[in-house]
Every structure is written in structure tokens, then in C-alpha cells.
Amino acid sequence: MKINHTISEQDQETDNLSPQLQLLRHEESGCQVPEGYFDTLSPRIIDRIKEKENRALSKSGILVFRKPVVWAPIVAVAIAAVLLIFIIPSKSNQIIPAYDELADINMAYDASYAEEVLLAESYSRDKEIEMAANIIPVTSSINVNSDVTEEEIVEYLKDQDLEIEIITEY
Amino acid sequence: MHEFTDIELIELFRNADKKHYAFNLLVQKYREKIYYFVRRMVIIHDDADDVVQNIFIKVWNNLDSFREDAKFYTWLYRIAVNESLSFLKSKKLHSFLSLSSPEAMLIRALHDDNYFDGTEIQRRLTEAIIKLPKKQQIVFNMRYYDDLSYDQMSEILGTSVGALKASYHFAVKKIELSVFEN
Numbered sequence: 467m468k469i470n471h472t473i474s475e476q477d478q479e480t481d482n483l484s485p486q487l488q489l490l491r492h493e494e495s496g497c498q499v500p501e502g503y504f505d506t507l508s509p510r511i512i513d514r515i516k517e518k519e520n521r522a523l524s525k526s527g528i529l530v531f532r533k534p535v536v537w538a539p540i541v542a543v544a545i546a547a548v549l550l551i552f553i554i555p556s557k558s559n560q561i562i563p564a565y566d567e568l569a570d571i572n573m574a575y576d577a578s579y580a581e582e583v584l585l586a587e588s589y590s591r592d593k594e595i596e597m598a599a600n601i602i603p604v605t606s607s608i609n610v611n612s613d614v615t616e617e618e619i620v621e622y623l624k625d626q627d628l629e630i631e632i633i634t635e636y
Numbered sequence: 637m638h639e640f641t642d643i644e645l646i647e648l649f650r651n652a653d654k655k656h657y658a659f660n661l662l663v664q665k666y667r668e669k670i671y672y673f674v675r676r677m678v679i680i681h682d683d684a685d686d687v688v689q690n691i692f693i694k695v696w697n698n699l700d701s702f703r704e705d706a707k708f709y710t711w712l713y714r715i716a717v718n719e720s721l722s723f724l725k726s727k728k729l730h731s732f733l734s735l736s737s738p739e740a741m742l743i744r745a746l747h748d749d750n751y752f753d754g755t756e757i758q759r760r761l762t763e764a765i766i767k768l769p770k771k772q773q774i775v776f777n778m779r780y781y782d783d784l785s786y787d788q789m790s791e792i793l794g795t796s797v798g799a800l801k802a803s804y805h806f807a808v809k810k811i812e813l814s815v816f817e818n
Contacts, residue, residue, distance in 0.1 A: 476783055483805060484812040490761060491780060496754015497675050503685075504671070508663040511692045512656065518693070 642708035649699050659699075663692055666709070669782065670716050676765065676777045677720040678727075679742045681751040691719050713792045717774055724770070742766045757815065764814035768807055775800055776807040 481488040640648070640661060648658035670691060675684040694715050702711060728738045743763050746752060754762065765773055774793065778784040786797040793800070 475785075476779060479804075480780065480808065483808040484816075486816050487761075487780075487808060487812055490757065493758070494754070495672070495676070495781070496752050496758040496762070497672065497681075498751040498753055499671070499681060500751070504667055507667050507671075507688070508660050511663060511689050511696075512659070514689055515693055515696050 643704060646699060646702060646704065646708065659692075659696060662695065666712060667692075670712065673713070673716055673777060673782060674720050676762075676781060677773065678723055679762070679766065680745045680749050683723065687716075687719050687723050691715050694719070707791070710788065710791045713778075717792065721770065739766050760815045761811065764811040767814065768810060772803050772807040772810075775803040776811070779804050780808075 477488060477491070480491060640658075642662075645658045645662050645665075648654040649662070651658075667688070671684060671688050674687045674691070675681065678684050678687055691712070695712065702708070724738065727741065743766055746759065746762055746766070752759075752762075765776060768776060775789065778789050778792070779786075784792075786800050789795070789800050790797050795803075
């Protein structure tokens with residue numbers, strides 16, 4: 467440290483104020499330090515600086531995540547990711563295999579499937595006829611099992627009080 | 637070995653590669669002056685050690701923004717004064733809780749301190765300094781022990797030279813009375 471050494475000025479001033487105190491001035495003060503204290507001071511300070519810097523770094527990381535602005539979008543994205551990965555695929559898993567099953571069947575060569583389809587078709591046709599017979603009033607003279615002529619239909623409709631013009635439009 | 641000036645050391649410190657090296661040299665240059673200044677204020681070695689470390693950590697953190705139109709040692713001493721006063725303030729709170737005066741606590745600590753081996757008159761001198769008002773204590777230590785001029789003290793403490801002279805005179809008279817006439 468570059469101090470303007472004005473010791474004589476300081477000495478003189480103190481001497482003027484208190485000669486006894488001036489005599490004590492250049493004696494050892496009695497303050498001691500542990501051995502090697504000053505040699506280890508600098509490394510210990512550097513260690514504390516590093517420690518503080520590390521703590522500040524980890525703290526700043528935590529502080530950033532304390533802000534909802536930071537963590538809310540991250541949480542939202544995480545939830546969306548979880549939904550996409552686990553929930554939505556599990557729903558589509560229920561649908562996709564059905565398509566897959568159908569896709570896997572080669573209908574042109576599956577004789578049993580063709581047979582089933584034909585049986586089902588004939589069954590549904592019979593059912594339709596049966597239902598039609600039930601719908602048509604018993605009083606009607608039309609025989610559902612025989613071929614129905616145009617005259618019979620007109621006759622039937624006349625019985626049902628429908629306008630003849632409308633019928634003829636067909 | 638070339639002895640760097642403060643300005644050279646500050647320039648070195650601002651160079652990232654030389655930062656540690658420059659800081660070490662700054663600590664080496666000022667450690668004893670700062671330590672003994674702080675020790676006379678806080679009395680106990682362990683407390684002085686803590687305060688001195690805090691002072692140099694402040695230097696590390698703020699030296700990049702240090703303006704070179706000011707003198708480094710003035711800036712360093714100002715940090716030392718502030719840190720010592722902050723420490724004593726926290727001690728004052730402890731003394732309030734323990735129902736004894738801060739001065740009484742420091743005098744007791746002086747008696748218990750293993751790192752004080754002064755003569756009886758030196759002990760009485762230290763006790764007399766402890767009893768001074770803080771401003772007078774700082775002025776007395778800077779003038780009596782550290783040989784600072786009133787201009788330098790004025791720069792550090794931001795007080796007029798006249799007020800500092802008056803403080804020193806009052807301090808010397810009180811100490812003389814306490815040490816030699818009691």
C-alpha cells in the first residue's frame with residue numbers, strides 16, 4: 467500500500483496530546499494469529515468464493531424452476547406426453563386390432579367367410595319377407611307369397627284411402 | 637520479483653486467465669493491514685478471520701466494477717470499515733439478547749482470547765479503545781496504528797479533515813485518562 471508516510475507528523479501529534487501513549491505506539495499490540503494463518507488465508511478465501519459460486523449456481527437453477535411461468539409449460543408438456551404415450555394409444559389399441567383383423571382376412575379365398583355371408587344374406591331376406599307379411603293387414607286380399615300385380619297394388623291402396631294420382635306417378 | 641502496482645493488479649484481475657493470480661497478490665499485499673485493522677475492531681481472532689474473508693470476497697465480487705479514478709486501498713479500507721461495523725452491529729443484537737453491553741462482551745472476549753498475549757498496559761489500552769464511540773475508535777485505529785494521513789482517512793470515511801482531527805484528539809484524551817490515570 468502506498469501510504470504517504472508522515473510518521474513524524476503522526477508521532478508528533480500523538481506526542482503533543484499524550485506522551486505516554488506515544489511511547490506505547492511502536493510496541494507490539496499483543497494480537498497474535500495462529501501459525502501460518504496469513505499463508506493459508508488466500509486459498510481459504512478462494513475456496514469460499516468457489517463454494518458460494520457453486521451454491522449460487524444451484525440456487526439459481528432451483529429459483530428458475532420456482533417460477534410458474536417456467537414450470538407450468540413444462541408440466542403441461544409432460545402431461546400431454548404422458549397422455550400421448552399411455553392413454554391415447556391404449557384407446558386406439560382397442561380399435562386398430564379390429565381393423566387389423568379385417569385387413570388380415572383375405573376374403574376372396576376364405577370359403578367359410580363367403581358361406582357365412584351368403585347364409586346371413588338369405589336369412590335377412592327371409593326375415594324381411596316375414597316382417598312385410600306382418601305389417602300388411604290381415605284383411606288385405608294380397609297374397610304376399612304370390613307375385614303381386616299392379617292392379618292388386620292399386621286395389622290395396624284404394625282400400626287404404628290414398629290418392630290415386632300419387633300412386634300413378636311411380 | 638517485480639512488485640505490481642494496484643492498477644496493474646486490477647488490470648490483471650480483469651483478465652480471466654490471470655484472475656486468481658492477481659487476486660492472490662492483492663490478498664498478500666493487504667492481508668496483514670486489513671486483518672489487524674479488523675482485529676482491533678472486533679477483538680477476537682476467529683471473528684476477525686471471518687470478517688477479513690468477507691472483505692476479500694466482496695473485493696472479488698466487485699473489483700470488476702471498481703472505478704479506477706478512486707484509489708484501491710481507499711476502497712478496500714471502506715469495505716473493511718463497513719464489514720467491521722456490520723459485524724459489531726450483529727454482536728450488539730446478541731449482547732441485547734444476553735442482557736450485557738456490547739463493550740462488556742468484547743472486553744470479556746479479550747480476556748478469553750487465546751491469541752492475545754499483550755502486557756497489562758496493552759490490555760488496558762485495548763479495553764479503552766473498545767469503550768470509545770465507534771467513529772472515534774475507527775479514527776484512532778487508522779491514525780495511531782495504521783499511520784494514515786487525515787486526507788486518506790477523509791477519503792475513506794467521507795468526513796472532513798477538521799472533524800477527523802477533533803475525533804482523534806478526543807479519542808487520545810479519553811484513552812489517556814482510561815489507561816494511565818485510573
